[in-house]
Amino acid sequence: MQTIGLTGGIASGKSTVSHMIRAKGARVIDADAIAKRLSVPGGSIHRAFVQHFPFSFFLPDGTMDRRRIGRFVFDRPKEKAWIDATCHPLIQAEAQSEMHEALRRKERVVVFDVPLLYEVGWDRLVDEVWLVYVPPAVQLARLMAREGNEEEEARARIAAQMPLDEKRVRADVILDNSGTPDELAAQFEAIWEERVHGQLP
Ligand code: ADP
Numbered sequence: 001m002q003t004i005g006l007t008g009g010i011a012s013g014k015s016t017v018s019h020m021i022r023a024k025g026a027r028v029i030d031a032d033a034i035a036k037r038l039s040v041p042g043g044s045i046h047r048a049f050v051q052h053f054p055f056s057f058f059l060p061d062g063t064m065d066r067r068r069i070g071r072f073v074f075d076r077p078k079e080k081a082w083i084d085a086t087c088h089p090l091i092q093a094e095a096q097s098e099m100h101e102a103l104r105r106k107e108r109v110v111v112f113d114v115p116l117l118y119e120v121g122w123d124r125l126v127d128e129v130w131l132v133y134v135p136p137a138v139q140l141a142r143l144m145a146r147e148g149n150e151e152e153e154a155r156a157r158i159a160a161q162m163p164l165d166e167k168r169v170r171a172d173v174i175l176d177n178s179g180t181p182d183e184l185a186a187q188f189e190a191i192w193e194e195r196v197h198g199q200l201p
Contacts, residue, residue, distance in 0.1 A: 001102065002109045002196065003125070007117035008132035009164040010157055011143035013177035013184060017132050018113045020188045026196070027102050031114040031122075034094045035087065039064060044090045052082065088120050109196050118162055118170060130191070131171035133164055138178050 006021070006028075008014035022028050038045040041062040049057070049064055057072070059065050073079040095112060102110045114122050123129050134142070136158070143154045168174060173191055177184045 001099075001107065003099070003127045004109065004111045004196075005117050005123055005126035005129045006111050006113045006132070007115065007129060007167065007171075009134075009139055009161050009167070010115070011139055011146055012134045012164060013132045013142075013175070014113065014115065016177070016181065016184065017130075017175060017188060018111075020185065021111050021192075024192060024196075026109050026111055027098075027107055028111045028113050029095050029098045031091055031095060031112065034091050034098075038087075038090055038094060044094075045087055048086045048090070052086075084120075092122070092125070116161070118167055123170070128172040128195070129170070130173040130175060131164075131167050132175045132177050133168050133171075134177050136164070139164065 006014060006018060008017075018028055018030070035045065037043060039049075040046060046064065049069075053069065053072075057065050057068050073083060099110055112122065112126060114120070117123055117129065139158060140151070140154055143149060143158065144151060147154070149157070173195065175184060175187050175191065
């Protein structure tokens with residue numbers, strides 16, 4: 001089985017490419033979706049948070065008070081580190097169990113959609129990394145257009161991630177999304193044909 005890690009930076013176009021991959025019929029294992037699933041009451045992340053944080057960090061329906069937790073960890077690097085060290089292995093374990101399901105079904109390719117792939121070291125778990133890249137000015141403009149953020153806030157959110165130019169040096173495949181959506185789709189088709197379809201027996 002071929003394993004591909006798909007990553008990008010915030011608003012670089014990763015979700016757009018992820019849809020294109022699903023449209024090919026390939027399984028996409030989505031790290032964000034797994035994190036959400038494990039964070040509802042009864043999920044493993046939720047259980048760990050209940051043990052770690054006080055009662056007041058949860059809403060009356062038992063769900064996490066994300067804003068409260070976010071504010072609390074904002075200037076507490078140790079708490080942030082606890083969250084990362086707790087969540088990432090749980091998410092990876094779940095992703096691996098989805099991959100085993102794909103193996104059982106004899107699927108030929110699995111794509112892991114992971115926003116912070118390099119930051120978390122997930123690149124070491126896949127055969128190759130595909131990066132959806134945009135130059136910094138385009139990233140800023142698309143983020144502001146999508147979320148209606150002020151420039152300062154958008155810049156801060158981008159600065160919190162590893163710069164795309166740094167990821168670009170490390171990636172095996174680059175999808176340059178600085179042009180139109182059609183241009184991105186054409187690049188994707190060529191890369192899929194060459195690196196995935198062309199590899200199938
Ligand atoms: P990500 O998943 O990396 O955050 P998205 O796929 O959601 O990025 O794309 C970010 C935003 O930019 C979305 O609003 C999307 O519609 C828009 N977008 C994506 N690709 C292009 C493009 N080539 N030209 C213009 N807008 C785009």
